[in-house]
Amino acid sequence: MTDTAELSSEERGAQEAELREVWRTPSGWRYWTSVNNSDIGLWYGSAAFLFMLFAGVLALLVRVQLAVPDNDFLSADTFNQAFTLHGTVMMFLFAVPIFEAVAIFLLPSMLGARELPFPRLSAFGFWSFALGGVFVCGSILFGAAPNTGWFMYPPLATDKEYSGIGADIWLLGLSFIEVASIAAAVELIVGIMKCRAPGMRINMMPLFAWYLLIVAGMILFAFPPLIAGDILFEMERMFGWPFFDAARGGDPLLWQHLFWIFGHPEVYIIFLPAIALMAMIAPTFAQRPIVGYSWIVLAAVGTGFLSFGLWVHHMFTTGLPQISLAFFSAASEAVAIPTGVQIFVFIATMLAGRVIFSVPMLFGAGGLAIFVIGGLTGVMVALVPVDWQAHDTYFIVAHLHYVLIGGMLFPVVAGIYYYYPLLNARKLSDRLGKIAFWLMFIGFNVAFFPMHLAGLRGMPRRVFTYPADIGWDWFNLISTIGAFIFAAGVTIVVVDVLRPKHRQPKEEQNPWNAGTLEWISEPEEKWGVRSIPIIRSRYPIWDQPGLVEDIKAGRYYLPDAKDGARETLVTSVLDAEPLQCLRVGGTSVLSILAAFSLGGVFIALTFHWWIVTAACAVITLVAIVAWLWTGTAVIPRDEMRDVGLGKTLPLYMSGPQSVGWWAMFITMAGDGTAYASLIFGYFFYWTIHNDFTGGHAGPGLLWPLAAAGLFTLAWLAMLLARRVNGGDRPALTRLLLLLSLLLTLAAGGAGLAGPYFAGMDPTVHVYPAIVWVVTLWTVVHGGVGIVMQLYCLTRSLAGRMDRHHDMDLRNVVLYWHFLVITAITSFGVLGLFPELR
Amino acid sequence: MRLIPKEIESLWTLFTAPTIWALHFLACYITAAIHCAKADAAASLGTTRLVLGIITVAALTGIALSAYLAWRQWGFGSGDPPHDEPTRRDRLLFQGFATLLLSGLSFVAVLFVAVPLVFIGACQP
Numbered sequence: 001m002t003d004t005a006e007l008s009s010e011e012r013g014a015q016e017a018e019l020r021e022v023w024r025t026p027s028g029w030r031y032w033t034s035v036n037n038s039d040i041g042l043w044y045g046s047a048a049f050l051f052m053l054f055a056g057v058l059a060l061l062v063r064v065q066l067a068v069p070d071n072d073f074l075s076a077d078t079f080n081q082a083f084t085l086h087g088t089v090m091m092f093l094f095a096v097p098i099f100e101a102v103a104i105f106l107l108p109s110m111l112g113a114r115e116l117p118f119p120r121l122s123a124f125g126f127w128s129f130a131l132g133g134v135f136v137c138g139s140i141l142f143g144a145a146p147n148t149g150w151f152m153y154p155p156l157a158t159d160k161e162y163s164g165i166g167a168d169i170w171l172l173g174l175s176f177i178e179v180a181s182i183a184a185a186v187e188l189i190v191g192i193m194k195c196r197a198p199g200m201r202i203n204m205m206p207l208f209a210w211y212l213l214i215v216a217g218m219i220l221f222a223f224p225p226l227i228a229g230d231i232l233f234e235m236e237r238m239f240g241w242p243f244f245d246a247a248r249g250g251d252p253l254l255w256q257h258l259f260w261i262f263g264h265p266e267v268y269i270i271f272l273p274a275i276a277l278m279a280m281i282a283p284t285f286a287q288r289p290i291v292g293y294s295w296i297v298l299a300a301v302g303t304g305f306l307s308f309g310l311w312v313h314h315m316f317t318t319g320l321p322q323i324s325l326a327f328f329s330a331a332s333e334a335v336a337i338p339t340g341v342q343i344f345v346f347i348a349t350m351l352a353g354r355v356i357f358s359v360p361m362l363f364g365a366g367g368l369a370i371f372v373i374g375g376l377t378g379v380m381v382a383l384v385p386v387d388w389q390a391h392d393t394y395f396i397v398a399h400l401h402y403v404l405i406g407g408m409l410f411p412v413v414a415g416i417y418y419y420y421p422l423l424n425a426r427k428l429s430d431r432l433g434k435i436a437f438w439l440m441f442i443g444f445n446v447a448f449f450p451m452h453l454a455g456l457r458g459m460p461r462r463v464f465t466y467p468a469d470i471g472w473d474w475f476n477l478i479s480t481i482g483a484f485i486f487a488a489g490v491t492i493v494v495v496d497v498l499r500p501k502h503r504q505p506k507e508e509q510n511p512w513n514a515g516t517l518e519w520i521s522e523p524e525e526k527w528g529v530r531s532i533p534i535i536r537s538r539y540p541i542w543d544q545p546g547l548v549e550d551i552k553a554g555r556y557y558l559p560d561a562k563d564g565a566r567e568t569l570v571t572s573v574l575d576a577e578p579l580q581c582l583r584v585g586g587t588s589v590l591s592i593l594a595a596f597s598l599g600g601v602f603i604a605l606t607f608h609w610w611i612v613t614a615a616c617a618v619i620t621l622v623a624i625v626a627w628l629w630t631g632t633a634v635i636p637r638d639e640m641r642d643v644g645l646g647k648t649l650p651l652y653m654s655g656p657q658s659v660g661w662w663a664m665f666i667t668m669a670g671d672g673t674a675y676a677s678l679i680f681g682y683f684f685y686w687t688i689h690n691d692f693t694g695g696h697a698g699p700g701l702l703w704p705l706a707a708a709g710l711f712t713l714a715w716l717a718m719l720l721a722r723r724v725n726g727g728d729r730p731a732l733t734r735l736l737l738l739l740s741l742l743l744t745l746a747a748g749g750a751g752l753a754g755p756y757f758a759g760m761d762p763t764v765h766v767y768p769a770i771v772w773v774v775t776l777w778t779v780v781h782g783g784v785g786i787v788m789q790l791y792c793l794t795r796s797l798a799g800r801m802d803r804h805h806d807m808d809l810r811n812v813v814l815y816w817h818f819l820v821i822t823a824i825t826s827f828g829v830l831g832l833f834p835e836l837r
Numbered sequence: 838m839r840l841i842p843k844e845i846e847s848l849w850t851l852f853t854a855p856t857i858w859a860l861h862f863l864a865c866y867i868t869a870a871i872h873c874a875k876a877d878a879a880a881s882l883g884t885t886r887l888v889l890g891i892i893t894v895a896a897l898t899g900i901a902l903s904a905y906l907a908w909r910q911w912g913f914g915s916g917d918p919p920h921d922e923p924t925r926r927d928r929l930l931f932q933g934f935a936t937l938l939l940s941g942l943s944f945v946a947v948l949f950v951a952v953p954l955v956f957i958g959a960c961q962p
Contacts, residue, residue, distance in 0.1 A: 193848075199923055201923065201925075201927075201928040202848065202928060202931070202932070203920055203921060203927055203928045203930075203931035203932070204921065204923065289919070289921070292918075293918070293919050293920075293921065293931075294918055294919070294920070294931060294934045294935045294938060295938065297935045297938075298935060298938035298939050298942060301851065301852065301855060301935075301939055302855065302939060302942045302943075302946075304855075305852075305855035305856075305858060305859055305943075306855075306858075306946060308859065309858075309859070309862045309950070320870075321869065321870070321873035321960040321961055322957060322960070322961055323869045323873065323882065323953055323954075323957045323959075323960060324866060324869055324870055324873070326952075326953030326956075326957055327862065327865050327866050327869070327950055327953055328866075329953075330949040330950045330952055330953060331862060331946065331949065331950055333949060334945065334946040334949040334950070337942060337945065337946075338942060535923070536923040537921065537923065538919075538921050573848055574846060574847075574848060574928065575925060575928060687870065687871055687874040687875070688874060
């Protein structure tokens, strides 16, 4: 082969020792400071699985309570906490994080990369998730768990007397976890687009990566509306700003809109990664490439888009105009098309190959069968008249569990059985797996099928008990029995995973004879891949003979770690041509510190400990700045790096070529979505009232327009600073940064002056409240902009930023593009719209 | 000036048709919602329906154009899938084919969403 290099065995041994040292996971307590994707992925997955078991126990408590009529096993309030926490934990602490875990664990090796581009961000995400999850789950032990349903509808959930501190725990704990999800989305999008092995063009990408790319994009547009909703909700609970209080001009329906704009795509955010696992498993057990690769891409992208047009089908009974209901009903029916395409592709793949019915295939196929039933009832309740009948009954409970357990839990268990050898080189037990499958499959149907019938007989959701004589008792008893059979199956899976296996002989590296790259990773080694290969097929292990040996012998790119840094390759988006040798962050305590102090902010806010909140916020800021200062945009000693095979690549890149620029762009796209949701709120109040100001004075024209103008000037100064810096004039660059900083300060002041001098009191009516929220959002973003300007200024003074190494400045200017759009929109709307209407 | 845009190489062209679907969907939903909120409940949708009908035709035309461009990128169907060769040509063909499929789905989805405009004449009949 011409594109591989030959090495002597001493050279090879020396390289391996270097790599091992660089990628070593620390021992002792420092083990927890690891940022390696295989460690983080494992912790993430284990934590999510533990939360799932916890929520499963809650479900069993709920089922015991409902087993017989007039039961008093749980009090009404404990029952409310149990089902609320069950739903919340399953959705936020299991279903979404488990896919992040699987992705962080698998993606690098699947893409032929050493690491994802921001390993410390993954660690930060994990610790945020773990802390937030323990906080939310722990609340039930103090009888303080949220108790108003996992969707927290106001006015019930804004009623402090009823919901106590539980609602705050939900809002703040989950906002914190949403931060972790967005962090994961950034990591995954940049990783999939920019860190694939050379030659892995987009038509060669594993389907798992395609799905994850779409899902990460969906997270970016689905989670921020919920964050915006959480902000409004918490402002109402903490300070009495009446966003959802009808008596003061608010509207509880706005929460439902914001929640379900998140909540419906969420279902597909959960479903697509699980089906992505099937897209990896089915070809392996059919021993042939997937049939209809492009059709899967169609289905993933199509579902991703259409899933955003479905949210109102959770609100069919809220009295919206029927024409609106009809639009959402139509889109809800349309999404069945791409969903169906995927199912047919799997069936076709299985028909075209010779299927080996192993345990992963059993779970996969069983899950799809269950999912199809849930999909069919979904098509039913997408029809408005059927929904009017079925809404809030057990029919919906049955439907959603068929969709989620069939579409997500079963494929995830399939994934556990399939990928377990990557963890410790041994398979799980075939026999236990089969027993577990049949218990789970039968138990599931026994538990959930009768719920359709109970629902059709009128049993409403969320009741803690029911009388004996209305025909629901048998269905409930059968459901409870089924739930325990199902739980027995899950227990067997847990036992199988945890039982000691050191007596079991090790399997070969690729025991299922799979064709995709994740099977090159060696469980004992932490470096991901020994050398980064050149890819020429969708199933490289099948189609590129000698590939695995060549990779292991270090015959491809980056076989060494000469400079003692963790490195991976950055390649182009479409054709995966090598562009850069990227140095990624190594083991660090900073990401834990940042996550825990940010967690401290959210937890202290829950209990209104303002001083602790402020202290934690300061620590968070310091930790993040220290993290950026030491770990990002480091000017390398040599500009170029010989990556092997006669190729030399730059170590430093800035602007749209760099991964940091992409991360900023993606983060700000999510941030912009949250902002758009607030603006949606502003206009929402305009539509529901004849005079949406409620007769209250607005911020006027002068101050808002001055603020918009000053923000624009500050932005222009930033553009100029970037340009001047490119012309190697550091003194002038610093001056312009300073000027822009002062302009931003003035802009923020002008923005606040509008509502302040107009005497707008956000507690009396929703109009002043929404004006204040939009203003504060914009001004706080200005404040973040100031921190970034100070950072660039200091970098420049410290000699860490110059004309060629201007990544910091370019990323900050990108932030400013978004900021100036936000500012012009905010102050334009706040100032001009009341005049125009 | 050329009527048909030149071929561009970008990942983003894949998302053209579904983006048009999303914009059309939002236009329908927002226009109808504002109309129904500001008029009284029994009011006829009248001109709003006509406006949305025109927007629907525009959206369908846009998607058809995107489909044509995708068909061209797919070499007017000159090669059959799976397009899994490690060449720039196969990558282009794959992009074209996937974009064409998505255009088809988006076209149908726009039609789905437009159906209520035909049958529902008032906000709350």
